[in-house]
Amino acid sequence: MTDDTRTEPPAAVAPDLTPADLERLYHYMLLQRLAEERVVKLYQTGQIVGACFTGWGHEAIAVGAAAALGPDDVAATLHRDLGARLVLGMPLGYYFANFLGRTGSPTRGREGNLHIGGLGPRILLHTDFVGGNVPIAAGAALGFTVRKEPRVAMANFGEGTLATGEFHEAVNMAAVLRLPLVLVCWNNQFALSTPLAREVVGPLDVRMAAYGVESCSVDGNDVLAVYRAARDAVSCARTGGGPSFIEGRTMRVRGHSEADDASYVPRAMIEEGRRRDPVERFARHLAETGAATAARLDEMRAQALAEVDEAQAWAEASPPPDPAELEHGVYCEAAPWP
Amino acid sequence: MTYLEAIADGLRHAMRADASVILFGEDVGVYGGAFKLSKGFLEEFGPSRVIDTPICEAAIVGTAVGAALVGLRPVVEMQFADFISNAFTQVVNAAATSAYRAGGCVPMVVRAPCGAGTHGGPFHSQSIEGYFFHTPGLKIVMPSTPADAKGLILGAIADPNPVLYLEHKALYRSQRGPVEDGLTIEPLGRATVRRAGRDLTLLTYGMMAHRSLEAAERAAAGGIETEVIDLRTLLPLDLDTIAESVARTSRALIVHEDRLRGGIGAEIAAHLGEHLFTSLDAPIARIGAPDTPVPYAPPLETAYLPSVDRIYDAITRLARW
Numbered sequence: 031m032t033d034d035t036r037t038e039p040p041a042a043v044a045p046d047l048t049p050a051d052l053e054r055l056y057h058y059m060l061l062q063r064l065a066e067e068r069v070v071k072l073y074q075t076g077q078i079v080g081a082c083f084t085g086w087g088h089e090a091i092a093v094g095a096a097a098a099l100g101p102d103d104v105a106a107t108l109h110r111d112l113g114a115r116l117v118l119g120m121p122l123g124y125y126f127a128n129f130l131g132r133t134g135s136p137t138r139g140r141e142g143n144l145h146i147g148g149l150g151p152r153i154l155l156h157t158d159f160v161g162g163n164v165p166i167a168a169g170a171a172l173g174f175t176v177r178k179e180p181r182v183a184m185a186n187f188g189e190g191t192l193a194t195g196e197f198h199e200a201v202n203m204a205a206v207l208r209l210p211l212v213l214v215c216w217n218n219q220f221a222l223s224t225p226l227a228r229e230v231v232g233p234l235d236v237r238m239a240a241y242g243v244e245s246c247s248v249d250g251n252d253v254l255a256v257y258r259a260a261r262d263a264v265s266c267a268r269t270g271g272g273p274s275f276i277e278g279r280t281m282r283v284r285g286h287s288e289a290d291d292a293s294y295v296p297r298a299m300i301e302e303g304r305r306r307d308p309v310e311r312f313a314r315h316l317a318e319t320g321a322a323t324a325a326r327l328d329e330m331r332a333q334a335l336a337e338v339d340e341a342q343a344w345a346e347a348s349p350p351p352d353p354a355e356l357e358h359g360v361y362c363e364a365a366p367w368p
Numbered sequence: 369m370t371y372l373e374a375i376a377d378g379l380r381h382a383m384r385a386d387a388s389v390i391l392f393g394e395d396v397g398v399y400g401g402a403f404k405l406s407k408g409f410l411e412e413f414g415p416s417r418v419i420d421t422p423i424c425e426a427a428i429v430g431t432a433v434g435a436a437l438v439g440l441r442p443v444v445e446m447q448f449a450d451f452i453s454n455a456f457t458q459v460v461n462a463a464a465t466s467a468y469r470a471g472g473c474v475p476m477v478v479r480a481p482c483g484a485g486t487h488g489g490p491f492h493s494q495s496i497e498g499y500f501f502h503t504p505g506l507k508i509v510m511p512s513t514p515a516d517a518k519g520l521i522l523g524a525i526a527d528p529n530p531v532l533y534l535e536h537k538a539l540y541r542s543q544r545g546p547v548e549d550g551l552t553i554e555p556l557g558r559a560t561v562r563r564a565g566r567d568l569t570l571l572t573y574g575m576m577a578h579r580s581l582e583a584a585e586r587a588a589a590g591g592i593e594t595e596v597i598d599l600r601t602l603l604p605l606d607l608d609t610i611a612e613s614v615a616r617t618s619r620a621l622i623v624h625e626d627r628l629r630g631g632i633g634a635e636i637a638a639h640l641g642e643h644l645f646t647s648l649d650a651p652i653a654r655i656g657a658p659d660t661p662v663p664y665a666p667p668l669e670t671a672y673l674p675s676v677d678r679i680y681d682a683i684t685r686l687a688r689w
Contacts, residue, residue, distance in 0.1 A: 136470040138470065140468055140469050141470075147466075148471035148472035155437055157457075157465075159461060164430075166433050168427065168431050169433055170435065171434070172392075173439065174438065176390055176435070177440075199426050199427035199430075200430060202427075203421055203422055362475075363528070
């Protein structure tokens, strides 16, 4: 299904995905798209008071990379990676509850939009400093190494992150210590209004190879290409090969947030990005290869829409936080040690 | 046992008791730490638990956060407390907000050798507690004696929250004292009375606890009995112990090495003014460093640090008010 080939990972083997696996990938991509469509509507009708970010057009990276993780692996997350979180087990209701500031979300209204971390053992603490999430992912990888557990940590971040000091420190340290870390860079061409050329000079995968990490660049709108690259990286990390870097080339087809009209982005780039829409492309691929019939795709869409309706209704039924809770939970309660 | 040996003893006991306690930072392994505090740790616990890192304070603290989130109890060393400014966001934004934002508990200890008096100049002498005292979700401790150095490092490791453990470099080898064997955990959040007295309450911590005690003894020769309270945990403050003493003596003097402006003494003074105004017989007094970076040359550094003479003068002035 690839329509953008630059430096595919070398000798990628067949994905070995069953029809059920392919449907699973499509389901989560569709779920992200439909849930985000709904949240944008809620934002536009004034029901979301804070900022509204989406990962529109990035569903292939979100889902493809996370789907390569094993059941005990963890990820540091991004404000656009709803699909990844759903793959990792986050209930969709949390997404709506967090946007609406309801107590149904684990943050109980203390955080907005997709800033939900600490979900069981699989989704690491989320902060708004995306570069700062990379050392946290490296720390989880360090923890697995100390305990000699065959587990892997993944970090999702945008290309703007490559300009930050913490990203550099974390990747350098992870390379030196050969930590089981998979770095997934969502190169969507813009950091708010700053274009790639003003963020980083030179190809990202070439730069990252100089850190001493395995590095590749794939079409980030091709879920199978992302999955294959991530599967190789996860396998490399799990078998002691150290960290890997994957650039997923994509395009931010909406504003930085829904408050941003992206008027500074050349129209042609947005139109090209929309033409390469990862959700539609994968649906086409499934139909063309006979992996799913048109009727099955319609059925899956209806099912995903029902999940979105249910999640939204669950969140709306969840009460807003009581102001009496304001000062609760600043510290963790003491647990006996050792 | 010296103050430095007591910290190492506590750390060693923690690492023997629980394999999830690990130590990492710059030069902590092969070299044994810039102050040789972790000498022998690499040999005893091995390279998977005593880890030399590159020079990267933000990544050191950030990886500690990540390791804590997956169930370890990391202890990381800032080679000098001054260097923690490079890791500020990881402490205040990642570690300290985690519990409140439902991100999970971060049982992490950041050890930071701090303080002036060792001719380290502006970047190897700082008191950093003021920068972090404003941060919800963080705990800050600073022992003044070997027994507390051990008890509080164990208390910091035992605590399920991120803890900034400030160890004063000038006390490392100058302070010796009895230290109990074993896992002697001192829970965080409790001040202690170092010297009982009826005439005024002196609130202090760290190196200034020793200068304050010396000044208090000198004042006692003139009949002034000073109650010296060692705060030990700076965040959260033990306001009950502070208030109980000040309500009894009616006079409060706060002595710290950190700068006065916006400092911990300012917060204590405000608290006493708000809650014990009618108990006070004199204005609250504070002694601290001036609003300058920490200077290098001995005449300047000596003038920068609150001296026993200055503390003694403040005690006598306050007692006679």
